[in-house]
Amino acid sequence: MGQEEEQAEGGRCVTGRLAPSRQVSSGQLGHTGTGCSMADPAQTQELVYLVTGGCGFLGEHVVQMLLRREPRLRELRVFDLHLSPWLEKLDAGPVRVTAIQGDVTQAHEVEAAVAGAHVVIHMAGLVDVFGRASSETIHMVNVEGTRNVIEACVRWGTRFLVYTSSMEVVGPNTKGHPFYRGNEDTPYEAVHAHPYPCSKALAERLVLEANGREVRGGLPLVTCALRPTGIYGEGHQIMRDFYRQGLRLGSRLFRVVPASVEHGRVYVGNVAWMHVLAAQELERREGLMGGQVYFCYDSSPYKSYEDFNMEFLGPCGVRLVGTRPVVPSWLLVLLAALNALLQWLLRPLLLYAPLLNPYTLAMAKTTFTVSTTKAQQHFGYEPLFSWEESRRRTIRWVQATEG
Ligand SMILES: NC(=O)C1=CN([C@@H]2O[C@H](COP(=O)(O)OP(=O)(O)OC[C@H]3O[C@@H](n4cnc5c(N)ncnc54)[C@H](O)[C@@H]3O)[C@@H](O)[C@H]2O)C=CC1
Numbered sequence: 001m002g003q004e005e006e007q008a009e010g011g012r013c014v015t016g017r018l019a020p021s022r023q024v025s026s027g028q029l030g031h032t033g034t035g036c037s038m039a040d041p042a043q044t045q046e047l048v049y050l051v052t053g054g055c056g057f058l059g060e061h062v063v064q065m066l067l068r069r070e071p072r073l074r075e076l077r078v079f080d081l082h083l084s085p086w087l088e089k090l091d092a093g094p095v096r097v098t099a100i101q102g103d104v105t106q107a108h109e110v111e112a113a114v115a116g117a118h119v120v121i122h123m124a125g126l127v128d129v130f131g132r133a134s135s136e137t138i139h140m141v142n143v144e145g146t147r148n149v150i151e152a153c154v155r156w157g158t159r160f161l162v163y164t165s166s167m168e169v170v171g172p173n174t175k176g177h178p179f180y181r182g183n184e185d186t187p188y189e190a191v192h193a194h195p196y197p198c199s200k201a202l203a204e205r206l207v208l209e210a211n212g213r214e215v216r217g218g219l220p221l222v223t224c225a226l227r228p229t230g231i232y233g234e235g236h237q238i239m240r241d242f243y244r245q246g247l248r249l250g251s252r253l254f255r256v257v258p259a260s261v262e263h264g265r266v267y268v269g270n271v272a273w274m275h276v277l278a279a280q281e282l283e284r285r286e287g288l289m290g291g292q293v294y295f296c297y298d299s300s301p302y303k304s305y306e307d308f309n310m311e312f313l314g315p316c317g318v319r320l321v322g323t324r325p326v327v328p329s330w331l332l333v334l335l336a337a338l339n340a341l342l343q344w345l346l347r348p349l350l351l352y353a354p355l356l357n358p359y360t361l362a363m364a365k366t367t368f369t370v371s372t373t374k375a376q377q378h379f380g381y382e383p384l385f386s387w388e389e390s391r392r393r394t395i396r397w398v399q400a401t402e403g
């Protein structure tokens with residue numbers, strides 16, 4: 001557990017924007033040593049993977065994990081609206097890495113990227129609960145983008161599709177009902193009002209309904225959806241925001257939600273590992289896994305959102321003031337409403353998108369924790385990183401962000 005190698009450096013990556021009429025542009029990476037690669041030369045490298053959203057927070061970890069843990073990988077296509085510079089430093093060993101700048105809302109770009117892929121891990125999406133994007137844009141990217149991915153799989157005969165869904169597909173709901181140590185079968189009134197959870201729920205349904213559809217060549221499409229709870233780890237922007245806010249406030253943060261409200265959190269490396277494993281096992285266990293949903297979980301402790309963040313920010317010198325909320329609940333509700341009003345009023349002039357709004361407050365105030373072993377039972381998932389290791393890595397990253 002937790003003995004993954006550090007990220008390797010070296011190698012080069014050929015990047016290119018897709019022309020609509022062309023298939024992917026690609027390049028063979030130099031063989032600069034396979035320090036991180038689990039590839040066994042005796043195994044045939046035959047598989048082509050496509051990761052949409054591969055340059056995002058989770059995407060980067062999935063790309064690294066695939067290179068280390070999928071010995072049958074021949075080509076890895078990384079599809080994203082914005083390509084990241086780290087792609088050029090990947091040590092991919094013998095694997096061909098193809099960076100594709102593209103937009104999931106553009107069916108022809110998705111089709112060109114999917115053509116010839118054996119497995120698609122679809123995680124491109126707009127993760128927005130702060131009102132940065134319009135509900136139409138969120139729908140276009142998260143739902144129509146997913147539809148484009150499914151149709152491209154059907155058209156090109158790609159049989160295996162893993163979709164990154166979210167705990168938000170279930171809740172917390174608009175009524176603030178707690179979901180306490182729930183699993184995939186726990187009854188819960190899933191009522192969404194916000195565009196982000198609505199879009200994730202619709203997209204997840206599309207993916208699950210597509211399971212069994214006949215793809216080119218006559219075989220069935222096999223799909224599953226993974227539902228992470230709040231992901232943390234190296235690269236987590238909101239953690240970085242809290243850290244910076246703490247530094248601005250004199251190395252302090254103020255408790256605003258009761259410590260008794262528990263949140264499920266999961267380490268990004270384990271979420272990445274679960275994606276890789278699910279993708280690998282879909283083929284062997286299609287009858288069992290096809291059309292299924294799995295919460296992403298590991299041994300991270302159940303805590304309030306703020307107390308959990310302090311596991312990392314505390315060792316970086318930030319303290320949480322108050323054993324109880326320092327602001328009365330009604331005032332916080334008022335502030336959140338005021339932020340929403342300001343956002344609306346200022347919209348013609350500028351984008352005002354603070355962390356606190358009525359939706360994020362409702363989330364922070366509602367217990368949502370999962371307790372399940374479904375992924376372990378269905379495809380043998382065990383977390384790769386222990387809580388201690390996940391914590392150590394995250395602290396080291398937070399420390400480095402301001403260094
Ligand atoms: N961060 C979290 O706590 C959780 C995230 N998720 C899901 O995990 C997935 C990845 O999320 P993160 O890595 O956190 O977000 P992120 O914002 O870091 O990554 C998303 C990636 O998708 C790309 N993207 C956005 N619009 C695109 C488009 N139109 N075409 C192509 N690429 C596009 C972005 O450029 C970005 O690289 C998302 O689907 C999200 O809904 C699910 C549960 C929790």
Ligand SMILES: C[C@@H](CO)CCC[C@@H](C)[C@H]1CC[C@H]2[C@@H]3[C@H](O)CC4=CC(=O)CC[C@]4(C)[C@H]3CC[C@]12C
Nearest residue numbers: 127129166168229230256305355356360361363364
């Ligand atoms: C009241 C504030 C004072 O400290 C705290 C505000 C915290 C919020 C910004 C976060 C609380 C819960 C988070 C969400 C949760 O982890 C589940 C998520 C799943 C996703 O699919 C995307 C991210 C998120 C919506 C996550 C976003 C940040 C919070 C709302």
